[in-house]
Amino acid sequence: MDAPREATGKRVSLSASEVDQIACAVRELTMVPHSALRFTIERAVDTISSEIPGVIVECGVWRGGCSIAMLEAQRAAYGRVVRPVYMLDSFRGLPPATIRDGLLAIKWQRSVDAPDYYDNCRASQVELQTALDEFGFTREDYRIVAGWFADTLPAVVAELQSQGIALLRLDADWYEPTLTCLEQLVPLVSKAGLVLLDDYYAWDGCARAVHEFASRSDVPYRIRSIPDFAGAYFFKKSFRDATDKV
Numbered sequence: 001m002d003a004p005r006e007a008t009g010k011r012v013s014l015s016a017s018e019v020d021q022i023a024c025a026v027r028e029l030t031m032v033p034h035s036a037l038r039f040t041i042e043r044a045v046d047t048i049s050s051e052i053p054g055v056i057v058e059c060g061v062w063r064g065g066c067s068i069a070m071l072e073a074q075r076a077a078y079g080r081v082v083r084p085v086y087m088l089d090s091f092r093g094l095p096p097a098t099i100r101d102g103l104l105a106i107k108w109q110r111s112v113d114a115p116d117y118y119d120n121c122r123a124s125q126v127e128l129q130t131a132l133d134e135f136g137f138t139r140e141d142y143r144i145v146a147g148w149f150a151d152t153l154p155a156v157v158a159e160l161q162s163q164g165i166a167l168l169r170l171d172a173d174w175y176e177p178t179l180t181c182l183e184q185l186v187p188l189v190s191k192a193g194l195v196l197l198d199d200y201y202a203w204d205g206c207a208r209a210v211h212e213f214a215s216r217s218d219v220p221y222r223i224r225s226i227p228d229f230a231g232a233y234f235f236k237k238s239f240r241d242a243t244d245k246v
Helices: 016-025 034-049 065-078 103-110 125-134 149-160 175-188 204-217
Strands: 055-059 085-089 142-146 165-170 189-197 232-235
Touching (some): 016 034, 016 065, 034 065, 034 165, 055 065, 055 149, 065 085, 085 125, 085 149, 103 204, 165 175, 175 204
Parallel strands (some): 055 085, 055 165, 085 142, 165 189
């Protein structure tokens, strides 16, 4: 990797080779497609270099691949972790899919022997902690929040009121947890902050929750696609501020 850049207030970015190195380093810790993983790494650094206020939050971390990638991206760009990453997960797998999540989701959750089942997307907190320790991160670099989002988010929201969120990554799969995260956390996302939607194209419930939330918000969110339709995202902007960009 190239020599790290210190956070100086100047816009920085990682080279393509640096991004690929980080993506390869966390490959066994994530189910996220390569294009979406690269996008996440690049956006984490871009969000910080753009001086968007707040921490980074990921809801649904599994074994920690994306969260660790965002920490590694900071270390590569600045030589240290500039913004801590909050990692929220039940560590009990996914809750039962409902009809709002679509028949495909219900079928997937019943297919316990399928190669992409991953024990109902379950990973233990011990696995995550081991990975963080192996990468050499300290407890100041991150915070692990264990439990169902509906139970843990009120305390997280209270803690982050003054700091805000610069980048929010949602990997909650189903309708109910995705909507819960959107409703409680997007109000904390800073102006021009980024919301990543891992399951927007994967599961009907996620898409339904996103559009339901957007329709209630009275904000003209533009849902954009990550390359290869490996997810989606939007920026928190209340209005267009120029005619030549959104």
